[in-house]
Every structure is written in structure tokens, then in C-alpha cells.
Amino acid sequence: MKVLVTGGAGFIGSHVVDQMLSAGHEVSVVDNLRTGHRANVSPDVELHDVDIRDAVALRQVFEAQRPEVVSHQAAQASVRLSMEDPVGDADINVIGSLQVLEACRYSGVRKLIYAGTGGAAVGEPRYTPVDEDHPVNPLSPYGANKHAVEHYCSLYRANWGLQTTILRYSNIYGPRQDPHGEAGVIAIFVGQMLAGGDPGPTVNGTGEQERDYVYVSDVAEANVLALERGDGGMYHLGTGLGTSVNELFDRLAGMIGYRRPRQHGAALPGEVYKIALSAERAKRDLGWQARVPLEAGLRLTVESFR
Ligand SMILES: NC(=O)c1ccc[n+]([C@@H]2O[C@H](COP(=O)([O-])OP(=O)(O)OC[C@H]3O[C@@H](n4cnc5c(N)ncnc54)[C@H](O)[C@@H]3O)[C@@H](O)[C@H]2O)c1
Incomplete structure (x- = not known):
């Protein structure tokens, strides 16, 4: 085709x-x-x-x-x-x-x-x-x-x-998602944890927000x-199934061996709190x-x- x-x-x-x-x-x-x-x-x-x-x-x-x-x-x-x-x-x-x-x-x-x-x-x-x-x-x-x-x-x-x-x-x-992009928390966290520099990954808001x-x-x-x-x-x-941003951070930190504590910033407007499809x-x-x-x-x- x-x-x-x-x-x-x-x-x-x-x-x-x-x-x-x-x-x-x-x-x-x-x-x-x-x-x-x-x-x-x-x-x-x-x-x-x-x-x-x-x-x-x-x-x-x-x-x-x-x-x-x-x-x-x-x-x-x-x-x-x-x-x-x-x-x-x-x-x-x-x-x-x-x-x-x-x-x-x-x-x-x-x-x-x-x-x-x-x-x-x-x-x-x-x-x-x-x-x-x-x-x-x-x-x-x-x-x-x-x-x-x-x-x-x-x-x-x-x-x-x-x-x-x-x-x-x-x-x-997954692979090829932009770690410097606007979206894609996993790519952003992985990129920043592997780079190890400052500032480390920042969780927007409480990190209790869930995505599928x-x-x-x-x-x-x-x-x-x-x-x-x-x-x-x-x-x-x-x-x-929903997974919280905090859980993602912790799982990725475990896999990568990233030792710094989570930092939290302001919550983003326009974002849904918890969702799964x-x-x-x-x-x-x-x-x-x-x-x-x-x-x-x-x-x-x-x-x-x-
Ligand atoms: N990434 C997600 O989690 C997610 C979730 C829901 C829906 N989507 C949708 O999936 C699709 C792909 O998203 P992605 O995450 O791969 O984003 P992406 O930015 O990696 O891919 C979008 C592609 O579209 C191209 N593009 C943008 N504007 C264009 C234009 N005017 N003319 C021609 N090409 C143009 C970009 O160069 C890029 O290659 C999008 O429609 C997005 O809305 C993504």
C-alpha cells in the first residue's frame, strides 16, 4: 500500500x-x-x-x-x-x-x-x-x-x-522523543538525569498528577x-492505568542511578490533573x-x- x-x-x-x-x-x-x-x-x-x-x-x-x-x-x-x-x-x-x-x-x-x-x-x-x-x-x-x-x-x-x-x-x-522539547516528561527527565548537570529535573506542581x-x-x-x-x-x-510524575521520577532515578532529591516547581496552567484512557x-x-x-x-x- x-x-x-x-x-x-x-x-x-x-x-x-x-x-x-x-x-x-x-x-x-x-x-x-x-x-x-x-x-x-x-x-x-x-x-x-x-x-x-x-x-x-x-x-x-x-x-x-x-x-x-x-x-x-x-x-x-x-x-x-x-x-x-x-x-x-x-x-x-x-x-x-x-x-x-x-x-x-x-x-x-x-x-x-x-x-x-x-x-x-x-x-x-x-x-x-x-x-x-x-x-x-x-x-x-x-x-x-x-x-x-x-x-x-x-x-x-x-x-x-x-x-x-x-x-x-x-x-x-520512547526513543527519539525530544529531551529538550516542550512536552514528554519521560524524555526530559531521562535527558536531564543522564546529563547530571544543574538544574536537575524539576517536577511541575506536586507531582501527584497522573498520566497514562x-x-x-x-x-x-x-x-x-x-x-x-x-x-x-x-x-x-x-x-x-495512571502513573504519577513522582513515581516516574523515582523509577527513572533508580534505573539511571540519579541520587539527587526531587525538586518541585510551579504547576503548569492548562494541564489535566489525573487521567487514564x-x-x-x-x-x-x-x-x-x-x-x-x-x-x-x-x-x-x-x-x-x-
Ligand atoms: N507525544 C505525545 O504524547 C502525544 C500525545 C497525544 C497526541 N500527540 C499527537 O501526535 C502527533 C505527533 O506528535 P509528536 O509527539 O511526535 O511531536 P513531534 O513534534 O515530534 O512531531 C510533529 C512533527 O510534525 C512536524 N510539523 C510541525 N508543524 C508542521 C507543519 N506546519 N508542516 C509540516 N510538518 C510539521 C514537525 O517537524 C515534527 O516532525 C501530533 O499530532 C500530536 O498532537 C502526541
Whole structure:
């Protein structure tokens, strides 16, 4: 199958590319290298350095590649930056995603797989683990725009017959996540603990906040499964279990041999307190479940950063 991955030079997108290649698909990438890196992309893959907001350039790539399926991972993925610059954030995540949908419409793409978010879109949950029927109440512009694009996906499906599958990720971690990035507490802690310099890792707020951490190869696999399954569906990809930031800090410090005590800073605005996602629907329709346990995933991440 011909698959085009937007954001394929980024953290999650590059793992999607790798697994699509392993499954025997022909893959191309659109990425403007805003946060992604050319080195993340296999040399066998054509990388188009194009901004998804550039309608003309994007359509040229789609016309040349004629992908059957598009896995749309490109985004501004930081909650904090979305709070600082909601307009710039929406420009990439809403207008850029619309341009991707338009390019799909005009070049006869069969299916779009969309990288949504569970935590940031749902907001503070009424119950956990959160399933797909839980009301949506985003606390940040990032959560709002990721959710807005879900509606666009549904209406492109209803009006123009584009098959769509929405994958709402929980907190994804693993090799190639940016340790200097805005998001990704595991990568940030591992990077700072291994570097050992000052200041050491800082826990935002009490550290009691909980997230559902899924290893990156597991969400990449969900994208491969969604090539053929889950049309019209929206799926939460989580383990159902929350882990606190304090527990992460302690586990990583143990693995790395980091001896300094935890330091705490101010809590971040726009962040959910505690969340975990139920993946029962993804198990039923996609045959997906998270397979890499947290302890093993943390060890793989530490090894890759070393
Ligand atoms: N990391 C997580 O825990 C998480 C959780 C939920 C959802 N997501 C979603 O998963 C997707 C991938 O996130 P990630 O963590 O790998 O982030 P990332 O920043 O590593 O990857 C995003 C990629 O998109 C590219 N990009 C950004 N703006 C672009 C533009 N205008 N045109 C073309 N390319 C552009 C970047 O260069 C980068 O390679 C995003 O859609 C994000 O919202 C991530």
C-alpha cells in the first residue's frame, strides 16, 4: 500500500514510518522539520520538506505520490506553546490539518488516520479510565484544536466519502522523543538525569498528577492496524492505568542511578490533573492493545538515550 505520513520526521511519526516499512508498505513523508529531524527518517523514504499549510506544495506532493492512505501526525504538539500563542497553534493544527484533508479530497486518498489526543481534549475526567463516550472539555487551545479536527474528519467522511480513523493518543514516550522539547516528561527527565548537570529535573506542581504512558511502538502499531480497520471510528489508545510524575521520577532515578532529591516547581496552567484512557474499543475493532509494560518501555528509552 502507498502510505504518506505527515510529521514523519517527528517523534511518533518516524516510528509510524518504520512500522509501515516493516509491514511492507511504500512510505513517503511530508514534514517541514519544525521539530522533526531528517535523521529520524530512513534513507529509503522520500522526505518532502513541505509545510502542511502550503496548499499548493502539499497538493503537488499528493499528486506525485498518489498515496492510498495518509497518517496525519504533523502538529504543533505543545500544550504550553498553545497557551502562549493560540493563533499560531491553530494555524498549524487546524488550518494545516484542513489542508491535509483537502489534499486527500482532491487526490483521491482512500483513508486518513488522524493523530488525536485523549488527555488534552477530554479535560479533567469525570471517571477513569476514560472511554470514547466521555464528554469533551478541553482546558487548552491545543486540546480544543485537536478535537476540532476530529469533527472535520467526520464531515469529510460524511460529505466526500473519505474513510477516517481517529486515534486519540494518551502520553506517548520512547526513543527519539525530544529531551529538550516542550512536552514528554519521560524524555526530559531521562535527558536531564543522564546529563547530571544543574538544574536537575524539576517536577511541575506536586507531582501527584497522573498520566497514562504508552510506549511509542504500540501507537505506531495502531496506525498500521488502522490502514485496514476502524473506518468511521475514534479510539482511545491507553493502558487504563495512571502513573504519577513522582513515581516516574523515582523509577527513572533508580534505573539511571540519579541520587539527587526531587525538586518541585510551579504547576503548569492548562494541564489535566489525573487521567487514564480505556482502550476497550480499540481492542474490539482494531485488535490493538498496549503491549510494552511501563518498566520495560522506560528501560528501552533510557538505553536509547544513553
Ligand atoms: N507525544 C505525545 O504524547 C502525544 C500525545 C497525544 C497526541 N500527540 C499527537 O501526535 C502527533 C505527533 O506528535 P509528536 O509527539 O511526535 O511531536 P513531534 O513534534 O515530534 O512531531 C510533529 C512533527 O510534525 C512536524 N510539523 C510541525 N508543524 C508542521 C507543519 N506546519 N508542516 C509540516 N510538518 C510539521 C514537525 O517537524 C515534527 O516532525 C501530533 O499530532 C500530536 O498532537 C502526541
